[in-house]
Amino acid sequence: MSAVIDTPTTTGTTASGGTTRAGAFGHATNLRCRACGAEQQLGPFYACFECFGPLEVAYDFPTVTREQIEAGPKNIWRYRSLLPVPDDIASIPNTEPGYTRLIQADNLARELGIHKLWVKDDSGNPTHSFKDRVVAVALSAARELGLEVLACPSTGNLANAVAAAAARAGIKSVVFIPDDLERPKVLTTAVYGGTLVAVRGNYDDVNKLASEIAGEEEGWAFVNVNVRPYYAEGSKTLGFEVAEQLGWRLPQQVVIPVASGAQLVKVDKGFGELVSHGLVEDAPYKIFGAQATGCSPVAQAFRDGHDVVQPVKPDTIAKSLAIGNPADGPYVLDVTRRTGGSVADVSDDEVRDGIQLLARTEGVFAETAGGVTIATLKKLVETGQLDPDAETVVFNTGDGLKTLDAVADRVGPAATIDPTYPAFTAAGL
Amino acid sequence: MSAVIDTPTTTGTTASGGTTRAGAFGHATNLRCRACGAEQQLGPFYACFECFGPLEVAYDFPTVTREQIEAGPKNIWRYRSLLPVPDDIASIPNTEPGYTRLIQADNLARELGIHKLWVKDDSGNPTHSFKDRVVAVALSAARELGLEVLACPSTGNLANAVAAAAARAGIKSVVFIPDDLERPKVLTTAVYGGTLVAVRGNYDDVNKLASEIAGEEEGWAFVNVNVRPYYAEGSKTLGFEVAEQLGWRLPQQVVIPVASGAQLVKVDKGFGELVSHGLVEDAPYKIFGAQATGCSPVAQAFRDGHDVVQPVKPDTIAKSLAIGNPADGPYVLDVTRRTGGSVADVSDDEVRDGIQLLARTEGVFAETAGGVTIATLKKLVETGQLDPDAETVVFNTGDGLKTLDAVADRVGPAATIDPTYPAFTAAGL
CATH class of the missing domain: 3.40.50.1100 (Rossmann fold)
Structure with missing residues (x-):
């Protein structure tokens, strides 16, 4: 299923300052500031070194054909040549999101x-939302950058997606939620067995704490913070x-x-x-x-x-x-x-x-x-x-x-009947 | 995307005693008794006319190749040549189930x-269960047989699948549930806007009523009763x-x-x-x-x-x-x-x-x-x-x-902390 594309040689900088493997980010070449256009090396960065503007991924794409894409797997990795992921991404354990109806x-x-x-x-x-797409790309970036924890602040879909993706990849996840989150939403993340942390406060408090941790802790990939440029590409x-x-x-x-x-x-x-x-x-x-x-x-x-x-x-x-x-x-x-x-x-x-x-x-x-x-x-x-x-x-x-x-207050049974055929016909359904 | 296969000419008997269109059931030729082997015409039948044994679909298959299948849609209709469905099934509105991970x-x-x-x-x-597969085939049979209501007794997955498939196909659905069914399970079927009937009794009572209605009412397709032979093929x-x-x-x-x-x-x-x-x-x-x-x-x-x-x-x-x-x-x-x-x-x-x-x-x-x-x-x-x-x-x-x-009683947060970095580090996560 591999497309006939030259292996790119661009490398990036890992969290510990080392060099990523060749092709770690596919055909991505740099991070580029969306505000001032300044470029910097691929790494666990999300703010421009020059102006603190948001960064996005820049590429030097090879020729990509419909045939190459159509020969790929029935998930987002069929488009791997257009994403900041390595060419062998489909064979690394992941949740295989995408190609939905x-x-x-x-x-x-x-x-x-x-x-x-x-x-x-x-x-x-x-995990039944589009978040599986972006988390899958963030996870790849985290792995290639040598980050060891996949994390996020979330109250719902993102939490589910991060916990599931980390479980499947066999890496640690830490998800931060407000401590008053409804029980069903707690369960659908906690079931994946990662670390769930309840934070006394509202979502803004949780988000703020997450940004602070992202700034302090090395080795953590907050999917929507320090690996956001990769995440968003999903x-x-x-x-x-x-x-x-x-x-x-x-x-x-x-x-x-x-x-x-x-x-x-x-x-x-x-x-x-x-x-x-x-x-x-x-x-x-x-x-x-x-x-x-x-x-x-x-x-x-x-x-x-x-x-x-x-x-x-x-x-x-x-x-x-x-x-x-x-x-x-x-x-x-x-x-x-x-x-x-x-x-x-x-x-x-x-x-x-x-x-x-x-x-x-x-x-x-x-x-x-x-x-x-x-x-x-x-x-x-x-x-x-x-x-x-x-x-x-x-x-x-x-x-x-x-x-x-x-x-919940809008739909329900049209009728309640006794379990007999005459009762059914009498209901005139 | 159509495979190069001769159009079959076998027809069946509609609910009103008429003849189905040519190829209504693809390469299916008969219903055959799984107990005594007796054969009868394709129709809305589930019990052998000879011995009351269960019927299943019999076929006269053409040659089917991997290439034909691989050229089909990424859902169960890629296998349409091996199912009791017409060759144009993929283009008739349906939920497009299958080809899951x-x-x-x-x-x-x-x-x-x-x-x-x-x-x-x-x-x-x-609708997140395998029932979408079997219901999709049952719906096709119901349509080709001239049946106008898609119905089932159910407490869960089957109810969801029937109500969703009928909504998408634009035909009436009637789903029978026990009147003490938990509210979330009621909602996930009722939201599709078909007719939901609560029956005073347990699931056995509901099931018995459904069989009785299936025997009495013409024009109803109870997916797991009178069109069961087709349903099961899914x-x-x-x-x-x-x-x-x-x-x-x-x-x-x-x-x-x-x-x-x-x-x-x-x-x-x-x-x-x-x-x-x-x-x-x-x-x-x-x-x-x-x-x-x-x-x-x-x-x-x-x-x-x-x-x-x-x-x-x-x-x-x-x-x-x-x-x-x-x-x-x-x-x-x-x-x-x-x-x-x-x-x-x-x-x-x-x-x-x-x-x-x-x-x-x-x-x-x-x-x-x-x-x-x-x-x-x-x-x-x-x-x-x-x-x-x-x-x-x-x-x-x-x-x-x-x-x-x-x-619900097994998983949850590992810790509850204040929204500060020192509280986070103190938790030792």
Whole structure:
């Protein structure tokens, strides 16, 4: 299954100051500051040495063909040549995320008055959210950099993904959660047997502690802190897959949830890489961002015509999107404006409606984040921002089994009957 | 993506006595009695007209090649030529189940002292259990037979799969549940918007009512009653996938959970079909069945050397395997004895251990049924029934998110700390 690609020779710097093995990061060459453009060596770094701006991975790509990709495994590693991972990544124990369903959603399209609609359903991932993608790339970086602990602050999907990935890889994980986290969410991470640390405080307190530890402890890979440049690249695979599953072409419109905003920005980056490699035709597309009104700083900035995002205190049932100060907010504004899309938001009741609408029409049970994108899609059509005649892809990035409370007061049995045939017929079902 | 196969001309009888379209059941030709061998036309039948024995689907297969299969979609329809479904099945709205992960489980193998072990993880299916496979085939039969309602009695996975598949197909579903079913299990079916009927009574009462309705109502497809012969064929795809994912060869040993027993029997049938088509080399394999001690009638019959199974009243946390009078019990005994395997059972505490063991070693969070197979695998090694030097595949057929209670008292945070770095270092994690 290995593609015929020259082994790259670029190396990086390990946590202990040594040199990584050749090809440790595939065709990645550097980390580049997204603010000032300064470059530095690949390593466990996330802030620019010059200006403290956010870093991203830079590459010197070889020629990549559809045939090479199609010959790869049925998971994100089929795109390994476009990620900061070694060529043998698929054979190193990992959770094998990705290549989830892209389903043609004719029933939902009909209800919304859209001509052609697809749902990218990332609930089919190993721990049932898109976080398995980004964590898998972060884990590879951690391993190649000689880091020995995989860690994160989280209240949900990210915690599940980190604990599962570390278990499978046979390395230590430490996950930090608020001490008042609901019991089911504790269990779904604790079951993997890593170290779970309850922190007295709210999520902001937990996050702050994690950043402090990341700065102090050598050998720790906080997936969304000191290996974030690698981690974020994992989201490109959502864009790669959509295009490949459409038969190697770009959709005309995409609706993507916005938490930190990195996912949306990386899908755009992924589309761009496919074009520059000649893997898809260069065609215009619009990217739309979706937020819950209770945490909608990017939508607000979009409406106000601002380039920066004013932080908010989140208050929404869509917990997995509840980042009040989104790091990639400005980039989301840039991408949506540049492509002709927009950022919109929906109320918690609309989120619940969205979950039920998707389940009823397409048999996909989304978590609240999926309710946000479906409800936003509906709103974008109703307000004329999204063209109903253009082919559209909407993302569901998580699983309804994790946010059952969202629909708890809304659905249930149509009737309760005695266990007899006459009772059944009398019910007139 | 269509394979070059002649369109079959066999037709069947619809529910209203008409004729199905040509090729409605692919290369299936008849229903054949598993007891007396009598044949009858394809239709909504499950009991032999001669002896009331159980019916199964008979075929006149064309030549099927690896290339044809590999050119198909990445779901169970890549095997459509070997299923009772039309050649255009992949293009008719369905949940697109199957082609789930087969992961090499080196960590678990090491702990159990097994040379080479794989986990077939069916929790990646659309509603996170193997039931999506069988329901997808049942739905196709229902449609081709002109049946208008997809129905089942169930308390869990089957209910989820039926409601989701019907929603996506745009047909009516009616799911019957006991009226005391836990609220989370009600929600995960009700969210799809089909008709949910609570029945005053236990699961046996619900089941009996369903059979009565199936006998009385025309136009209803009870997936596991009147379209059961088609439904059951869906489990062959688990066997097909394991062989294809191993690089087109059979494993030497397989450990499969036993509820009705149909899954185990159909995996064996699937292996046999692969051999007869020349798709894999004919090599010996052993099939092992796994039950929870609280519902282990087949394991008991195996130990006692009986050919028939004495029904039991189930009492186990492995609810999805709790069938006290398993229809395919005798066939399970036949398959496991013929292949040199066995049927064993494990206590509920061992089931919990099994769930934790799999999660901790491989990052896979299984439902109780998966705990049963992992714990049984361990027991089979310890008792010398399973050869640790032979390549082994163990099935996880469901998702831990659906049976959180099983681990609720066993896992949790290692420590609770204040949100400060000194508190973190003092905890010594």
